[in-house]
Amino acid sequence: MACTMTINGKQVAFEKGKTIxxxxxxxELYIPSLCxxxxxxxxxxxxxxxxEVEGMRGLQTSCSVEATDGMVVNSDTPDAAAAQKMVINLLLANGHHNxxxxxxxxxxELQDAAYYLGIEVPAFLVETEAPLTDESSExxxxxxxxCIKCGRCIxxxxxxxVNEVLDFGFRGHDTKVICDDNLPxxxxxCVQCGxxxxxxxxxxxxxxxxIGKGRAWELKRVDTVCTYCGVGCQLTLHINEKKNEIVKITGVEGAPTNDGMLCVKGRYGYEFVNSPERLTMPLIRNQQGILEEADWDAALALVARKFQEIKTQHGADAIAGLCSAKVTNEENYAFQKFMRREIGTNNVDHCARL
Structure with a gap:
């Protein structure tokens, strides 16, 4: 059911069941939020x-209060703004945010909130010893x-x-995000899903x-589909166009297949794209067993001849085909059709199943 409410003097429509x-x-009305x-x-x-919500005492957390029809909300009153500034000031002071x-x-998002609230320098000075950085994982x-201890990662x-690795450990000022029982x-x-x-x-x-390969505004974002398996997870490539290099990969939030989630291969296995070891021409072994570049006609003729020899001597089931996730669905379909119809075998497998 469509409802209406007023936020900072602007009347907006919304579907019942949503929070403020x-x-x-x-x-597109900005309210600072972190957790x-x-x-x-x-x-x-x-x-x-x-x-501030009319009819409610004190300040309310907009992320947890359900919006109701006719509700009047103000996020920029003096009291609300002062409370927001206090929170952001304390977070900025209680850390090393270079x-x-x-x-x-x-x-x-902390930087966005500070900018919105006009905070240039933290209002407080909190002397703390910087905790160690954990660089032990791959x-x-x-x-x-x-860390602002928002708990989102946990x-x-x-x-x-549902990997159940992260949690808060210790108490008070010493509270920090830990892996398992405070292991590196x-x-x-941790399976490094990211x-x-x-x-x-x-x-x-x-x-x-x-790290060190480009800041957010320097990188071009290109949406694509992961090449590793048949799930079809949607990715965003963050590309340094000057170097023609993928800097990092993130999952597309809201995508029906993965909703931003990725496995370790989808998120971090992208070096093959720019690898100098990628093959660009067919290779055929000479009589000394050394691989040499050949043209496509010679390579295809050799493969066809070898397939025919094996099929004649040992039968079609002596041949098996292994296809790849790094080609299109159409190419995979054509490959299995070739193996079944032209070669005459059902010995077909795929690297994504391994």
């Missing part, structure tokens, strides 16, 4: 999204000194991809292979 923050985002993500749900941890050199510069770096790990990520049960990296709102969890 969701309605605001649907209508909320569509996939992880209303957390009400960071308190950055507080608003925005100019941070990998998340230009793609950071593809992910955890920078604890930039919620995503436990409830979205490289020694933990969901935590994608969902982190700041630069606390980042892709190791992307």
């Amino acid at each position: 923050l969701e309605v605001a985002r649907d209508n 909320y993500h569509r996939k992880t749900g209303p957390a009400s941890k960071c308190r950055a999204c507080v608003v 925005c100019l050199s941070c990998e998340a510069n230009g793609d950071c 593809f992910i770096v955890i920078d604890h000194k930039k 919620e995503a790990d436990n409830c979205t991809v 990520m490289g020694d933990s049960s 969901e935590c990296s994608q969902i982190c709102p700041v630069g606390a969890i980042i892709d190791k292979k992307a």
Whole structure:
């Protein structure tokens, strides 16, 4: 059922069952928020999204209060703005947020909130010893000194991809995100799917292979489909056009197949695209057993002759075909049709099943 409400003096329509923050985002009305993500749900941890709601006492977290028909909400009143500024100021002060050199510069929700609220320098000085950075895993770096303890990575790990590796450990000021029983990520049960990296709102969890290769506004984004298996996960390639190089890969949020989630191969297995070892011409072994480049006609004639010899001497089932996920569905179809009809065997397999 369509309903209407008023946010900061603007009347907007919405579908029943949404929160105030969701309605605001649907209508491109900005309310600072950090711990909320569509996939992880209303957390009400960071308190950055507080608003005033007519008829309710005090400030309300817009990520957890359900919107109702006729509701009047204000996110920019003096009291709401002061509370939002206090939260962002404390988060900026209680960490080491070197925005100019941070990998998340230009793609950071804490930075966005500070800019919106007009915070240039944190209002507080909190002297803390910087926690160690965990670089033990193959593809992910955890920078604890930039962590704002929003819990989004934990919620995503436990409830979205359900790998159940991440959690909060210790108490009070010493609270931090840990892997398993406080193991280095490289020694933990983490499968390096990278969901935590994608969902982190700041630069606390980042892709190791992307470090120093380009900032958000320098990279062109191109949507495509993963080449590794038949699920059809949708990807966004972040490309440095000057170097013609893929810097990193993220999943497409809201895609019906994967909703932003990827496996370790889909997210981090992209070096083959620019590998100098990729074959561009057929190779045929000479009499000394050394591979030499050949033209396509010679290569195809050799393969056809060898297939015919094997089929004549040993039968069609002495031949098997292994196809690839790195070609199109149409090419895979043509390959299996060739093996079954022209060769006469059902010995067909595919690398994505292995």
